[in-house]
Amino acid sequence: MNSTEVDSSKGPQQRGSCVGSNVFCLTGVCFGFLCLLQISLNITMHLYYMKQQHQEQKQLLINYTDMAAETHELLGNYTDLLEERDQLHTNITDITEDRDLCLDRYRSLAADKAQLVTRYKNLAAQRSNLYRNLQLGGWIQFQSSFYFFSTTKLSWHDSRTACRQRGADLVMVTSRAEQDFLSRHLQRSWMGLSDIDTEGVWKWVDGTQLTYGYWRTATGEPNDYSGEEDCAEYEDFVWNDMPCPTPREWTCELTV
Numbered sequence: 001m002n003s004t005e006v007d008s009s010k011g012p013q014q015r016g017s018c019v020g021s022n023v024f025c026l027t028g029v030c031f032g033f034l035c036l037l038q039i040s041l042n043i044t045m046h047l048y049y050m051k052q053q054h055q056e057q058k059q060l061l062i063n064y065t066d067m068a069a070e071t072h073e074l075l076g077n078y079t080d081l082l083e084e085r086d087q088l089h090t091n092i093t094d095i096t097e098d099r100d101l102c103l104d105r106y107r108s109l110a111a112d113k114a115q116l117v118t119r120y121k122n123l124a125a126q127r128s129n130l131y132r133n134l135q136l137g138g139w140i141q142f143q144s145s146f147y148f149f150s151t152t153k154l155s156w157h158d159s160r161t162a163c164r165q166r167g168a169d170l171v172m173v174t175s176r177a178e179q180d181f182l183s184r185h186l187q188r189s190w191m192g193l194s195d196i197d198t199e200g201v202w203k204w205v206d207g208t209q210l211t212y213g214y215w216r217t218a219t220g221e222p223n224d225y226s227g228e229e230d231c232a233e234y235e236d237f238v239w240n241d242m243p244c245p246t247p248r249e250w251t252c253e254l255t256v
């Protein structure tokens with residue numbers, strides 16, 4: 001008997017188990033391969049997941065660091081803002097106090113203004129009454145003064161007394177315009193000018209010293225004739241010194 005026969009003698013059952021064993025083996029190999037593949041896949045996925053997680057953690061750490069820095073900066077800004085707010089509150093308080101002071105000052109000035117307006121109106125009314133009374137009393141206005149021309153004759157001192165009793169004084173001629181104005185109303189009259197205190201030093205009745213006069217130069221006035229001429233008179237458009245007791249008309253000046 002040959003081997004072929006022997007193998008053939010094992011029958012179809014033995015051949016079938018061999019084939020089934022191979023399928024089983026192949027299935028096992030495949031299963032094992034799949035298991036290895038699954039394990040490899042799991043490991044790869046795990047590694048990939050770990051890497052992703054590590055990157056995410058790294059990114060989170062970076063974000064956290066950035067956020068911490070931003071938080072620190074925000075805290076710094078917040079502190080600065082608090083200081084600015086406090087400073088603004090202080091400024092507002094100061095401005096409010098200044099405003100209140102200004103308002104008080106404004107109200108005080110407004111009250112003063114109202115009083116001044118009232119006083120101005122009263123003074124204007126008084127001035128109008130004074131002007132009217134002066135004009136009624138024969139006074140003539142020229143620029144900022146009123147003038148009274150007497151019709152009686154008195155000594156220089158009595159003339160001055162008469163002017164003072166009217167609230168004025170003897171006229172002081174202090175400008176060419178005033179000299180020309182008097183020329184239209186006077187021929188001869190006492191003026192408020194004398195050298196009574198010091199010979200040769202001519203002073204007006206308000207104490208100021210004469211700086212320029214319209215003296216009669218033809219006769220060398222003021223000439224202090226006979227050593228007795230200490231009072232000045234207005235005579236035909238020019239001035240002359242005369243003895244003070246001499247009766248003369250007189251002219252008063254009232255500055256308003």
Ligand SMILES: [Ca+2]
Nearest residue numbers: 195224229230
């Ligand atoms: Ca004299």
Ligand SMILES: [Ca+2]
Nearest residue numbers: 223224240241
């Ligand atoms: Ca004279």
